[in-house]
Amino acid sequence: MKRVYNFSAGPAVLPEEVLKEAADEMLDYKGSGMSVMEMSHRSKVYDNIIKEAEADLRELMNIPDNYKVLFLQGGASQFFAEVPMNMMKNKKAGYILTGQWAKKAFQEAKIYGEAVELASSADKTFSYIPDCSDLPITDDMDYVYICENNTIYGTKFHELPDTKGKDLVADVSSCFLSEPVDVSKYAVIYGGVQKNVGPAGCVIAIIREDLITDDVLPGTPTMLKWKTQADADSLYNTPPCYTIYICGKVFKWLKKMGGLEAMKALNEKKAKILYDYLDESKLFKGTVEKSSRSLMNVPFVTGNEELDAKFVKEAKEAGFENLKGHRTVGGMRASIYNAMPIEGVEALVKFMKEFESKNL
Numbered sequence: 311m312k313r314v315y316n317f318s319a320g321p322a323v324l325p326e327e328v329l330k331e332a333a334d335e336m337l338d339y340k341g342s343g344m345s346v347m348e349m350s351h352r353s354k355v356y357d358n359i360i361k362e363a364e365a366d367l368r369e370l371m372n373i374p375d376n377y378k379v380l381f382l383q384g385g386a387s388q389f390f391a392e393v394p395m396n397m398m399k400n401k402k403a404g405y406i407l408t409g410q411w412a413k414k415a416f417q418e419a420k421i422y423g424e425a426v427e428l429a430s431s432a433d434k435t436f437s438y439i440p441d442c443s444d445l446p447i448t449d450d451m452d453y454v455y456i457c458e459n460n461t462i463y464g465t466k467f468h469e470l471p472d473t474k475g476k477d478l479v480a481d482v483s484s485c486f487l488s489e490p491v492d493v494s495k496y497a498v499i500y501g502g503v504q505k506n507v508g509p510a511g512c513v514i515a516i517i518r519e520d521l522i523t524d525d526v527l528p529g530t531p532t533m534l535k536w537k538t539q540a541d542a543d544s545l546y547n548t549p550p551c552y553t554i555y556i557c558g559k560v561f562k563w564l565k566k567m568g569g570l571e572a573m574k575a576l577n578e579k580k581a582k583i584l585y586d587y588l589d590e591s592k593l594f595k596g597t598v599e600k601s602s603r604s605l606m607n608v609p610f611v612t613g614n615e616e617l618d619a620k621f622v623k624e625a626k627e628a629g630f631e632n633l634k635g636h637r638t639v640g641g642m643r644a645s646i647y648n649a650m651p652i653e654g655v656e657a658l659v660k661f662m663k664e665f666e667s668k669n670l
């Protein structure tokens with residue numbers, strides 16, 4: 311068996327320890343005589359899995375009691391619609407456009423009401439986070455929306471926008487659990503788990519309780535109403551059982567690693583190795599403004615498309631997978647999520663240095 315260094319943006323690398331544990335439990339989960347894939351979501355044994363996952367997540371993120379944690383399906387993309395359906399009482403909201411995922415959420419919101427562009431970094435191919443200290447937020451807006459870490463472009467909000475008292479909704483798909491957050495600063499934090507947490511199939515949403523009501527837009531499907539899911543503790547219908555089980559294991563792994571403070575320190579260390587090299591390299595360069603750099607997704611280019619392709623090909627042959635940039639931006643991108651070991655980043659930089667010396 312040979313494991314590669316997998317720099318995929320998502321679905322992405324998972325902690326090896328978690329995969330091994332899941333393998334060990336595949337045929338007989340803790341004496342139940344069956345796999346977690348085979349058991350009823352109404353069983354006692356599964357109830358413990360989902361309850362423990364929630365409790366561990368609450369502990370990791372220090373989630374206040376007045377926030378609900380929901381395990382949902384439909385991906386982050388479906389949640390783009392759930393936000394306006396559940397929150398657009400005045401049919402108006404502000405969006406900060408920092409990349410494709412923010413734009414998609416913005417387009418989706420327009421189906422339900424007036425979505426206003428508050429700021430954008432489209433002028434420079436989303437290579438920076440715009441100044442959000444004095445946004446044109448009006449009193450009638452129901453919320454302000456951000457995509458906190460921009461997976462495709464490799465930018466991150468290092469400071470939250472001044473929402474002028476409005477509720478903040480954040481898509482944290484690609485920075486979930488990468489560092490500590492103050493949950494109380496948000497109304498809603500959500501993300502698809504397939505980037506930094508677990509296998510595809512689940513969205514985790516952390517929602518302030520007062521936003522979970524029957525007062526939703528007319529026509530909102532039962533399943534997409536947060537109250538339906540909250541009242542049933544995410545078990546209104548069959549949840550993505552196995553994905554939640556793996557997420558639970560990742561939460562335990564994170565606790566063992568020292569929690570989110572420790573992960574932040576490790577992620578900073580990993581990112582620094584790569585960014586320091588990009589800053590000194592004569593061949594490769596990062597594409598993001600320094601102050602907006604993401605700890606999780608690191609895009610870079612040589613400035614020559616043929617050389618980019620050659621790099622991706624040779625890297626793959628050397629055991630570094632999925633370094634090709636997103637199809638809309640080209641170049642390269644290394645996603646270095648929680649589960650990417652520091653050795654993987656060190657080995658990548660070593661390989662890049664060798665490539666540079668041969669190709670400069």
Ligand SMILES: *Cc1c(COP(=O)(O)O)cnc(C)c1O
Nearest residue numbers: 385386387411461481483484502
């Ligand atoms: C991947 C991604 C999405 C889309 O996720 P799906 O679960 O595939 O719908 C949305 N937002 C961000 C920030 C992402 O990285």
